[in-house]
Structures are given as C-alpha cells and as structure tokens.
Amino acid sequence: MEKLSQKNAPIYEALQKHKSNRVVPFDVPGHKGGRGTPELTAFLGEDCLKIDVNSMKPLDNLIHPISVIAEAEQLAADAFKAKSAFFMVNGTTSAVQAMIMTACKAGDKIILPRNVHRSAINALVVCGAIPIYVNPGVDRDLGIPLGMSVSDIKNTILKNPEAKAILVNNPTYYGICSNLSEIVNLAHSYNMLVLVDEAHGTHFYFGENMPIAAMSAGADMAAVSMHKTGGSLTQSSILLVSGSISGSYVRQIINLTQTTSGSYLLLSSLDLARKNLVVNGKEIFKKTMDFACYAREEINKIGGYHAFAKDIINGDTIFDFDLTKMSIHTRDIGLAGIEVYDILRDEYGIQIEFGDLGNILAIISAGDRSFEIERLIGALSEIKRLYKKDKAGMLDHEYINPEVVMPPQKAFYSNKEQIPIHASQGKICGEFVMSYPPGIPILAPGERITNEILEYIDYAKAKGCSLTGAQDLKIEKINIVEEN
Known part of the structure; x- marks a missing residue:
C-alpha cells in the first residue's frame, strides 16, 4: 500500500476517479446518479447525486474496509493520535453505543455521570450493562450540571471495584471539562477502561490552547462528532480507539448496529474534513x-x-x-x-x-x-x-439526582402500563423523557418518578421546551413498570 500523507483524501479521490470512469450503474441506489429523481437532483445538485453510490470493489466497503476506506481511517487515526479510527455514519450515537458495548456485556457495571446523552443509556438498554451513576456537580447560579469530581469517582470505584469502565462527558454541551487525565490515571489503576463522549470536542485535537483531548489524556476510546465542530456532514462521526482494545473486535461491535449501506457522501465528508483540520x-x-x-x-x-x-x-x-x-x-x-x-x-x-x-x-x-x-x-x-422581567419564580436548576430502582434494560422490556403523567408520582418509569436538544434524559427507564421531576416537566412544557422520548408525543401520559 502506497504511503499516504495527511494531504491525501483516499475516499474523495476514489470517488472522483469513479465519476470520471463513467461506469454504467446496474446497482443501487435506484436514482441512477440522480437521473431518476430530477427534483431531488435539482435540489441537491448533480455532483452530489453522482457520488451517492453503493459499495463496490474500487470504493471499498465500510463494514470490512481493506482499501480506500481503510486508508482514510488510518489517516484519521494518525491525525487524532489514536491506534485506530472508525468512520461512523449513524452519528455519534452509534459511536457512544459501540464504546459501551465493546467495554461491557450484560450484567457488567459501568460508572458514568447521569447527565449523559440518551445514546449512552440506550446502549445500556440494548446490551444489559448496569449503570452506576456519579452525580455531577451542579452550579446553582447557572443551574447546570458540571463535570464529575475525581473524589466522587474514586469513592464510586471503591464501592464498585468490579466495574468494567468509566464513561466521561468531555466537554459537556456547555463547554465544561472534567479532570480527564486524573480520571484516566485513576481508572487505569483499577483496571477500568475510560470511554469519552467527546461529541463536542473535535477541535481539541487541532486547535491551540485547548483543553486536553481524550487520546492525549490516555483514554481508551472516544466518540468524536466531526460534524459538530469538525466540518463534516451531519450524522458523520469518528470512533477513536487506543490502548489494548482490539480494533477487529470493535469493528464487530460496530457492525451489530451500523448500516451495511454506508453513505459515501458522509464518508467523503469525514475524509475531507480530516484533511482540512490537519492542514488548516x-x-x-x-x-x-x-x-x-x-x-x-x-x-x-x-x-x-x-x-x-x-x-x-x-x-x-x-x-x-x-x-x-x-x-x-x-x-x-x-x-x-x-x-x-x-x-x-x-x-x-x-x-x-x-x-x-x-x-x-x-x-x-x-x-x-x-x-x-x-x-x-x-x-x-x-x-x-x-x-426583561422579574426572575421571581423561575426554576433554578437543570439537573435532578435520579433514584435508580432497576436496570434500564429490565425496565424498558418489562410489562408496562400507560397512565396520566400526573398520576405517576412514586412509580417506576419505563421509558425516556428528555428535552432535545441537548438530549439528556429527565427520566430514564428504571428511575423513580418524583414530584420534583413532574414539576420540572410541567415547567419545561410551559416554557416551550421540546420534550421527546416518550411514546405519548404530548407527554400527557407515561409508561410505567407494572407492579406485581
């Protein structure tokens, strides 16, 4: 394989060559380079539709890359100073889930802050891992959840020494960073992996005077939303892997949930965005x-x-x-x-x-x-x-400490009953309720519904927040776990 530099973009270059070859398409997608969908082609552009192609030998295959996608992923790994990099076309949601499912099997414990993105708790529903929450600090003046205290993490580790991993949000949506290097050192001293939801931290790897990036801090895996601050197309992301984790095993985990029809629009955007970040x-x-x-x-x-x-x-x-x-x-x-x-x-x-x-x-x-x-x-x-008006009566905080009654997977797949939300106090929640964005659950499966939570939901509705996650789109009813 020819040695490539960071000024190369292998997927982009292969797509350009494919276009120039004028190959006659008798494969999917059915729009045939946009000829079958003139309105869509006029909207997105002919060049765009002509590179919306299916996997083929000259363009490699995302689920088992051996040529141009493999080259592009290796260039990304080098750029981010990781051992391996995986292009993700199901968003950073799939990267977060791949991290957790790589580190944990059913019944394994994972230490994480409760103000995680819903993708992390979704992963627990799918794989059956058990969350051990560390409540983040809360700034009462700003009303926002913060990072995790190192001392709180250490106390949690001592109580749960069998935990397999620690998940860290770094940075949070608001820009707050935890003491990542110290958390990594602490976790590794207890043989635990460190997984970093670095969705909002692409620029940490390429800017100057930035907070420390996950790979530089010694983390084992990091999920990076290239589309947020890195310039790639929405839904494209990169999963970084370091340390002793087997890259081939990570690929197997990714392939459990990621599409077999990887979009070359998304893949080429990751390839070109990486090149742009390294150069500029x-x-x-x-x-x-x-x-x-x-x-x-x-x-x-x-x-x-x-x-x-x-x-x-x-x-x-x-x-x-x-x-x-x-x-x-x-x-x-x-x-x-x-x-x-x-x-x-x-x-x-x-x-x-x-x-x-x-x-x-x-x-x-x-x-x-x-x-x-x-x-x-x-x-x-x-x-x-x-x-401007008087602030009297305004809610002063965003985060409510949860009371976890049962694992998310058990609660989500249990027999459930839908009842009016205002009659649910004291019940066990069987689904999610969250404000999106940022997508941090107010309630997650297996948590006790309290009066404070119900008041928060009412207040958020009144202020115009977009509440999502529940089966009832109006959030007037909620699924609770049936009691025996």
Whole structure:
C-alpha cells in the first residue's frame, strides 16, 4: 500500500476517479446518479447525486474496509493520535453505543455521570450493562450540571471495584471539562477502561490552547462528532480507539448496529474534513476562538447576561472550559433560555443551538462572519431591553439526582402500563423523557418518578421546551413498570 500523507483524501479521490470512469450503474441506489429523481437532483445538485453510490470493489466497503476506506481511517487515526479510527455514519450515537458495548456485556457495571446523552443509556438498554451513576456537580447560579469530581469517582470505584469502565462527558454541551487525565490515571489503576463522549470536542485535537483531548489524556476510546465542530456532514462521526482494545473486535461491535449501506457522501465528508483540520485546523480554531471571545466580552457588557467561561473554573467539577463554546446564562433577565432561543429565531431570524431553562448555547465557528456575530450581540441587547422581567419564580436548576430502582434494560422490556403523567408520582418509569436538544434524559427507564421531576416537566412544557422520548408525543401520559 502506497504511503499516504495527511494531504491525501483516499475516499474523495476514489470517488472522483469513479465519476470520471463513467461506469454504467446496474446497482443501487435506484436514482441512477440522480437521473431518476430530477427534483431531488435539482435540489441537491448533480455532483452530489453522482457520488451517492453503493459499495463496490474500487470504493471499498465500510463494514470490512481493506482499501480506500481503510486508508482514510488510518489517516484519521494518525491525525487524532489514536491506534485506530472508525468512520461512523449513524452519528455519534452509534459511536457512544459501540464504546459501551465493546467495554461491557450484560450484567457488567459501568460508572458514568447521569447527565449523559440518551445514546449512552440506550446502549445500556440494548446490551444489559448496569449503570452506576456519579452525580455531577451542579452550579446553582447557572443551574447546570458540571463535570464529575475525581473524589466522587474514586469513592464510586471503591464501592464498585468490579466495574468494567468509566464513561466521561468531555466537554459537556456547555463547554465544561472534567479532570480527564486524573480520571484516566485513576481508572487505569483499577483496571477500568475510560470511554469519552467527546461529541463536542473535535477541535481539541487541532486547535491551540485547548483543553486536553481524550487520546492525549490516555483514554481508551472516544466518540468524536466531526460534524459538530469538525466540518463534516451531519450524522458523520469518528470512533477513536487506543490502548489494548482490539480494533477487529470493535469493528464487530460496530457492525451489530451500523448500516451495511454506508453513505459515501458522509464518508467523503469525514475524509475531507480530516484533511482540512490537519492542514488548516490551527487557523480555523484561532478564528473561532477570536470570534467567541469577542462575542463573550460584548455580551457581558450588555448586563443581565452571563456569558461564562474560565471564570467558573474550580479545579474539580469544572477543571477546564472550552472557550469556543458560547454558553450564556439568561435567567437574570427573567427569561428562560428556551424563551430567548424562540425570540432569536422568530423575531430576529437567528438560529442558535439550543435553549434550556436558564441558558442558551450559540455554536461559533470559523464559518461565521463578523457582521453575524454583531447581529447576535445586537439582538441579545434588544431582547433584554424589550423583554426583561422579574426572575421571581423561575426554576433554578437543570439537573435532578435520579433514584435508580432497576436496570434500564429490565425496565424498558418489562410489562408496562400507560397512565396520566400526573398520576405517576412514586412509580417506576419505563421509558425516556428528555428535552432535545441537548438530549439528556429527565427520566430514564428504571428511575423513580418524583414530584420534583413532574414539576420540572410541567415547567419545561410551559416554557416551550421540546420534550421527546416518550411514546405519548404530548407527554400527557407515561409508561410505567407494572407492579406485581
């Protein structure tokens, strides 16, 4: 195999060659390069449809790569300083699930924070592993869950020395980082793997003056959302593997759930995005950082908002902070984050990433333009002037410590009964309820439904949060575990 450099993009190059060969397609997909779907072709473009092809020998196969996909994955592994890299086309959801299912079998324990993405708890439902939750720190001023305390993790390890792995969110959606290096050292001293949900941390590998990346910290596996801050297409992701984990076994686990029809649009976007990050990453993320720091400074000058950053670092549950994250606390102007989110979109034509009950998150990237940053700052200033009100009676926190009664898999597959949600206090939840984004469950299967949780759900509904996960789309009823 010819030695490739980081300036190569093997999948992209193979697709270009395939196009130039003008091969007559008697295989799927049935749109035949877009000729069978003229409206779709006009919408997406002929070039796009012509590379939406099926796996074939010259283009390799994602489930068993031996040529151009294997080359692209090795280049990605080298770029991220990992032993192996796997291209994922089912999103970072599938990467998180592959990590957990690699580390744990049915009945195995895994230590993790409760403010994980639903994909992690979904993995527990599928594989039957048992969660041992470490409650994250909570900042009552900001109302958000933080990272995990090293001392809390150590105490949990001592109580559960048979646990197979520790899962860490790093960074959180808000940009908060745990003491990842210390957590890795601690876990490895007890022969536990460290799995990192690094969905929001692609830039840690390529920017300067960033929090430590999972592979640099010695983690065993990391799920990286290239599409979030790395520039690839939505739904494309990379799973990184290091240490003693068998890459061939990881591939087998991935193939349990990932499609056998890998999209070459997604695969080529990962290939080109990796090349771009290696070649231009420092410049890209310097520009991102400059935009974010300028916006943060100007928003804090408005008053009433708190665009938080390294000022909240405490050396433990907030060990570091990702300065590219534009997280803004809104409760002091009397508005929930979701209310500001809606006003920005409906009144100002600005779409931010999410709003929760006390904060908003605007994703900043080098793809932004100065006048758009100014437009966001100006809109927030005007929203304060027009909509500010007394904050009395507002909910002051995002995270509720769960009472876990039974494993998620047992609860999810148990006999269930659907009852009015307001009659469910004290019952065991048999499904998920979450606000999306960010997709962190308010309730997960196997957890006790409390009055505090029901009040939180009512409040989130009233403020306009998009609640998902339950069988009843209106979240007026909920599935509970039938009691014997």
